[in-house]
Amino acid sequence: MWKRIHSNRDPRDTLYSEIRKEFGAYFSIAGDAGQRLIGAYPKFFFGCMIVLMGASLILSFTVFHHPEKSKITVVKKVNPVEDGFNQIMQATGNIRETMKLKKVVDSLTAKKQLSAEDSTLLDSALDRLSKIHQTLK
Incomplete structure (x- = not known):
């Protein structure tokens, strides 16, 4: 080379x-x-x-002195009821997706021989499960 x-x-x-x-x-x-x-x-x-x-x-x-600029704090209007409801909806969606992915993984692991498509599907399902698990922490 x-x-x-x-x-x-x-x-x-x-x-x-x-x-x-x-x-x-x-x-x-x-x-x-x-x-x-x-x-x-x-x-x-x-x-x-x-x-x-x-x-x-x-x-x-004098000339080269750069005073620190004060950080402006932005106050967001937070509605705790709406925020809590959004968290509940997100958790519900994560649970549903986890259950679907668990069914897919269980059906693929029950097979004796996996094809290339099955292996790819299993790998993507396990990756998605690990991402969901990371968001829950």
């Missing part, structure tokens, strides 16, 4: 080591230039760092 590709690379070679090997000279030149610049003007960079931290503090409590 898929052709497996075998690689004979050295396990010590990583992406970082290869990038460092290729561009290490440029990174060291940039690092040395940055150190000389910071060494020449340390107070300026310290002041910039403090100003940026202060700006971050101010922005985090």
Whole structure:
């Protein structure tokens, strides 16, 4: 199906080591230039760092502050008599369906040899019984 590709690379070679090997000279030149610049003007960079931290503090409590929105509670009009009647009707329907499915399962299990159609019918009936049982819990 898929052709497996075998690689004979050295396990010590990583992406970082290869990038460092290729561009290490440029990174060291940039690092040395940055150190000389910071060494020449340390107070300026310290002041910039403090100003940026202060700006971050101010922005985090003003512009980027997202207050939690209060959840609106919706009050449903509940009629306990109607709700109880609906539950009784649903339970009655579940009992009737359970009795029908029990008859189907009993008739299929009484057979000596099951056909493919019988097996499918038995499997679907047992699945439906388990779903009804889960709704009752």
